[in-house]
Amino acid sequence: MRRGANKPPEPDDPLCCCEYVDRKGGRSHVAACCCDCEDLDDACDRWLKRESQKADSLSQVTDTVTDRLRVPWIKGAKRLDLSLLPPLLLLPILLRIAALHVFLGAVVLIALPGMVLWYYYFTHRKKGRTLFFLSLALFSLAYMYYLFVTEIVSRGDVTSTQLATVTTGVILTLISLIHTKRGPGYVKPHLSDTHSTVTYHSPLPDKDSAHLNGVRHQVVIANRGAALEHRANDGAVEAAPKQTDNKKKNWCTWCRIVRPPRAGHCRICSACIQRLDHHCVWINSCVGRANHRSFLMTLLLFLLTSLYGISLVLRNVCPRQNVLIALLYCPGVYSQYSSALCFTCAWYSSIVTGGLLHLLLLQLINVSYNVTEREARLALREKTGRSLLGGLIIDTGVYSQGFRNNWAEFLTMADDSEPSSPTFTELV
DSSP states (O other), X not given: OOOOOOOOOOXXXXXXXXXXXXXXXXXXXXXXXXXXXXXXXXXXXXXXXXXXXXXXXXXXXXXXXXXXXXXXXXXXXXXXXXXXXXXXXXXXXXXXXXXXXXHHHHHHHHHHHHHHHHHHHHHHHHTOOOSHHHHHHHHHHHHHHHXXXXXXXXXXXXXXXXXXXXXXXXXXXXXXXXXXXXXXXXXXXXXXXEEEEEEESSOOXXXXXXXXXXXXXXXXXXXXXXXXXXXXXXXXXXXXXHHHXXXXXXXXXXXXXXXXXXXXXXXXXXXXXXXXXXXXXXXXXXXXXXXHHHHHHHHHHHHHHHHHHHHHXXXXXXXXXXXXXXXXXXXXXXXXXXXXXXXXXXXXXXXXXHHHHHHHHHHHHHHHTTOOHHHHHHHHHHTOSEEETXXXXXXXXXXXXXXXXXXXXXXXXXXXXXXXXXXXXXGO
16 A cells, blocks of 8 residues: 655644654654555565565664554654563563462573573664663563552551552652653753754654654754864963864764763764763663762662562561571462562562662762773773772772762762753653
8 A cells, every 4th residue: 555755744734643754754644554665565575576685675674664653642643662562561471470380480580681681782782772671670660569569568467657668769769760861961062163053843864753852953063173273272372282182082073072071972872971971771871970860869769669678578478587588498488379479579679679789889889989980991991990809990090089079079060961851751
């Protein structure tokens, strides 16, 4: 089924809830998802004729399908990312299978982290954005809280104060996560480095619509040579070579801007971030100067809530055992399916908590030495830093001013980026 070519949207004609701008820049409708499928028709025609497929035919079909999977939304249909679905479908099924027998529980709890790590290295190698890990984190938190209320609280062994504590922890964790998702602090180009600016009021065809909130994109065309020459003429003559070398070193060839000290370019987000620490797949965003403190707060709130919830679950399903011993030895827990499911979820939450506890420990050590994760990796690669405790501590000795001063600088550092007003869709 074919139709005519889509016309580009008119500036004065807004999109309705079921319309959207496709990846080719044309205006389309959700109901026309099966129309104008040249890529799929060509691939099927070659397959029926037993001809070899084109090199990019599979990627073209995949891009077309993912672009047309939309849900109605205000001011235009939003794209539905397929990476959101696997955690919502697989996590409840695998945990309920693991609760059937202790052997199945061991297999699932070993295979599940292995699959997550494999998918992480697969996506990290391709430097692509994915909502899989954010979906897994949010759904795990929601599903664990749902089972806690339906399976543990319903037994009557949890007081209202304990339930209120767990609920408050979950709410504060989500609030801190939303604050973290407001932005890591994007590097703004200086006026002296800017040659011209072109503003696009719709997402670019080759850019992710979620990048920079998908509302307005500015392409800054910078004049590198003119900026360097202008700044060199205004400064002292003897300092000009040093300034020029610093500008060349901090010049980003991708964003075409001069980066401030300690800033870095993220190839996944396609942007330069102030005081870039790392790109965290669990929040689907970079951790930088603007959200580093809230990122640590999110980790801390999640860990405290998770540890408290795990202790309440183990005290309920294994009342005769100590909390630490109950996680390893809980006789008769698989005699009742409800208790086995809660015990399995406690083990799953403990695995997740252990991984995030290691991440929090590394973050606290890096802040104590005033080094970012990106600087630590570069120091190890270039062999310019000291590695202590088997690589747990990386001391570059460049920005460290002592434990107290390092933490004072971290807690008081200001964000120089433009403030942005958060929206509901910024959570993903």
